[in-house]
Amino acid sequence: MSTYNFTISDSALRSACEFHNIDISDNEDEMILFAIRGALPAAEGISLLDYSDHTKFESEHLLQRVKVNYYYPRCVIGQWLPSERKIAIFPASTVPNLKVVQRNKKKKHQFNCMQPGFYNYRKGQHSGSNSGFQPHRALRLQSKITFRRANFTLQNKQPVIDYGPSAYIGTGNPGDNIHCARNNTRTTKVKALKGQDFSYSFCMSDYYSSYGCQVIVGCPEQYIPRGQKSGNWNAWEEFIGNVYDHFAKEQQNFKYLLIDSFNMQKIAEATSTDIDLIKVVHGSSGPLVKRLQEGLQKMRKSSTGKPYYSGTIDGDFGANTAKALIQFQKDMHSGKAYGYANEATFKSLGMSLATPV
Incomplete structure (x- = not known):
């Protein structure tokens, strides 16, 4: 095959x-x-x-x-x-x-x-x-x-x-x-x-x-x-x-x-939980989304001093969370953004994805 x-x-x-x-x-x-x-x-x-x-x-x-x-x-x-x-x-x-x-x-x-x-x-x-x-x-x-x-x-x-x-x-x-x-x-x-x-x-x-x-x-x-x-x-x-x-x-x-x-x-083809496969995407929900929102809320934009995310910590990855994540990634990666959060994203927010799927 x-x-x-x-x-x-x-x-x-x-x-x-x-x-x-x-x-x-x-x-x-x-x-x-x-x-x-x-x-x-x-x-x-x-x-x-x-x-x-x-x-x-x-x-x-x-x-x-x-x-x-x-x-x-x-x-x-x-x-x-x-x-x-x-x-x-x-x-x-x-x-x-x-x-x-x-x-x-x-x-x-x-x-x-x-x-x-x-x-x-x-x-x-x-x-x-x-x-x-x-x-x-x-x-x-x-x-x-x-x-x-x-x-x-x-x-x-x-x-x-x-x-x-x-x-x-x-x-x-x-x-x-x-x-x-x-x-x-x-x-x-x-x-x-x-x-x-x-x-x-x-x-x-x-x-x-x-x-x-x-x-x-x-x-x-x-x-x-x-x-x-x-x-x-x-x-x-x-x-x-x-x-x-x-x-x-x-x-x-x-x-x-x-x-x-x-x-x-x-x-x-995965036979076990692989942290490299875990992502938080538009439409995701649950504890990891809450942690992402909290991390984006704590991080401040260098240009304005305001938090990246100022919405409700509700665990739902919608348009507001997406906008905040995109702006954070652009600032961190010289204008490049991915629109989803993985282990590298969580580490840049001072956290880890090391949570069972």
């Missing part, structure tokens, strides 16, 4: 929540949505598996860690039924598409990249009005998030976008909904990517439409071009059908866990 392959399951997702101080006790009887940035379906013997095998609810699915390239869907978005301990996986993207950014007349730094965290969505229409482009039933962002914006540049006439630690990071609700990627059978043709050892037969490639929204490969059936048919390529129809018509028919609100594949693989 490839060293980049890992198994995603109910137990792995529960471990991810524990390591990230995320409480799902109120959501055990609901569908929880999750996304893994930089991952695709995988199987032993080939690099990538026909993703239609992963859209069925099973106890576990095999994934492969891949590099996000902002051109092709290189993420998965999943549906998790904690009460049944089952998950389904759908090919997706959690980052903007470079082709879309390049064509857009807006300023090229206005395209969001949602940062890992635990967020809130609600059933609703995308794009929010009947006059919008291809309005369809979807999931609408209901909470403030932590997100990055980065400058769009050309290098050797090729578009480049960078969402690294030096890129702008802030909080708010930019309307990054979960909707279809607006694919059809012509834009989901499989192609081999140059320089990457993927199976030609199963490599998902080509266009997806996103300015920063979370998108699932496929298209609502009413927008499929005449003469074409829905099929295994149309993961969106199965995803949204599960949400509206089947497994979550009566549910209105959905939690959404976003994590990158490197951390997810480490957590899935």
Whole structure:
């Protein structure tokens, strides 16, 4: 098996929540949505598996860690039924598409990249009005998030976008909904990517439409071009059908866990508590969040003498805690910020994460 392959399951997702101080006790009887940035379906013997095998609810699915390239869907978005301990996986993207950014007349730094965290969505229409482009039933962002914006540049006439630690990071609700990627059978043709050892037969490639929204490969059936048919390529129809018509028919609100594949693989393979895997992120709650808030409240800005955090010590990592943490990290790391707190962050606040997960 490839060293980049890992198994995603109910137990792995529960471990991810524990390591990230995320409480799902109120959501055990609901569908929880999750996304893994930089991952695709995988199987032993080939690099990538026909993703239609992963859209069925099973106890576990095999994934492969891949590099996000902002051109092709290189993420998965999943549906998790904690009460049944089952998950389904759908090919997706959690980052903007470079082709879309390049064509857009807006300023090229206005395209969001949602940062890992635990967020809130609600059933609703995308794009929010009947006059919008291809309005369809979807999931609408209901909470403030932590997100990055980065400058769009050309290098050797090729578009480049960078969402690294030096890129702008802030909080708010930019309307990054979960909707279809607006694919059809012509834009989901499989192609081999140059320089990457993927199976030609199963490599998902080509266009997806996103300015920063979370998108699932496929298209609502009413927008499929005449003469074409829905099929295994149309993961969106199965995803949204599960949400509206089947497994979550009566549910209105959905939690959404976003994590990158490197951390997810480490957590899935962890055999004991590893302090390096513990993080406090947007949407975390509990004692470690309280300690973070207390630490940020005690620390003073050199420019004003005021505390970084002046809100309530409530143990809930929301927008105010995120803003305080971001500013503290920028001051400590020459303008670089990560938007989450790990052991290094706690040490810089004069504390330690050495608390059982």
